[in-house]
Amino acid sequence: MKPAIGILGGTFDPVHYGHLMPAQETMQKLALAQMRLMPNHIPPHRPQPIASAQQRLTMLQLAVSSMPGFTVDGRELGHHRPSYTIDTLIQMRLELPDTPFCFLIGMDSLLSLPHWHRWRELTDYAHLIVSVRPGWTAPRQGELADFIQQHQMGDPADLHRHLHGGLYWMQNTPIDLSATQLRADLAAGRAVAGRIPAATADYLQQQRIYCRSVI
Numbered sequence: 001m002k003p004a005i006g007i008l009g010g011t012f013d014p015v016h017y018g019h020l021m022p023a024q025e026t027m028q029k030l031a032l033a034q035m036r037l038m039p040n041h042i043p044p045h046r047p048q049p050i051a052s053a054q055q056r057l058t059m060l061q062l063a064v065s066s067m068p069g070f071t072v073d074g075r076e077l078g079h080h081r082p083s084y085t086i087d088t089l090i091q092m093r094l095e096l097p098d099t100p101f102c103f104l105i106g107m108d109s110l111l112s113l114p115h116w117h118r119w120r121e122l123t124d125y126a127h128l129i130v131s132v133r134p135g136w137t138a139p140r141q142g143e144l145a146d147f148i149q150q151h152q153m154g155d156p157a158d159l160h161r162h163l164h165g166g167l168y169w170m171q172n173t174p175i176d177l178s179a180t181q182l183r184a185d186l187a188a189g190r191a192v193a194g195r196i197p198a199a200t201a202d203y204l205q206q207q208r209i210y211c212r213s214v215i
């Protein structure tokens, strides 16, 4: 069995430290071999992004250029159809049959999981690593709570022993940041320093991506 890798999918419109810091902390604490940031092309369950696919890819590439172990996986950008995570994980599993996958999601994404395409099958291909996010708490009852209970994994070493199947709570430092808030600030001309990597911030300002955006 190869060492586990981390995958963080997202719209990244734009990428910010609420994505990057929890992902870095997770990579270190779980001893993941790498962290792949994977932008989606057509997000399945949300309004379409303001930045183009190419701009979101460039913003991510600039962000990871100073982060050892981080890479950008642009595979979903090549498909002109909704980016269903299950399809992507099936494709990745064919490429990496012996590598455990740790698919990172924030608590807000976990709560929406029952609306994802073939959601119960996600753990047939990856572990789910759930990051705390200010303002969001785990469900206590219902089908998602049952699913969590079935898959909960307490020992992080199990993430490396099994290719998939676990749900692990990552108690990382909470970061109260969202792309929605950043788009609003950028549209209003407010500073974003310290919330977005400097190289990414320079690029999006130079491209005037969110200047008069409709939030």
Ligand SMILES: Nc1ncnc2c1ncn2[C@@H]1O[C@H](COP(=O)(O)OP(=O)(O)OP(=O)(O)O)[C@@H](O)[C@H]1O
Residues within 6 Å of the ligand: 009, 010, 011, 012, 013, 017, 018, 019, 022, 104, 105, 106, 107, 108, 109, 131, 132, 133, 134, 175, 176, 177, 178, 179, 180, 181
């Ligand atoms: N501050 C944060 N803390 C923990 N997880 C986060 C945070 N921000 C985003 N995430 C997680 O990162 C993934 C990608 O998020 P996404 O690109 O939609 O960012 P976002 O800030 O939630 O965007 P938006 O405000 O446009 O909805 C999701 O799983 C989301 O839960």
Ligand SMILES: O=C(O)c1ccc[n+]([C@@H]2O[C@H](COP(=O)([O-])O)[C@@H](O)[C@H]2O)c1
Residues within 6 Å of the ligand: 008, 009, 010, 011, 012, 038, 040, 043, 044, 045, 046, 083, 084, 085, 086, 109, 115, 116, 117
């Ligand atoms: O597969 C699905 O049905 C599905 C539904 C909602 C979100 N996702 C994935 O979850 C990740 C975070 O999504 P988002 O919308 O919070 O940026 C990203 O990789 C999306 O493609 C996937």
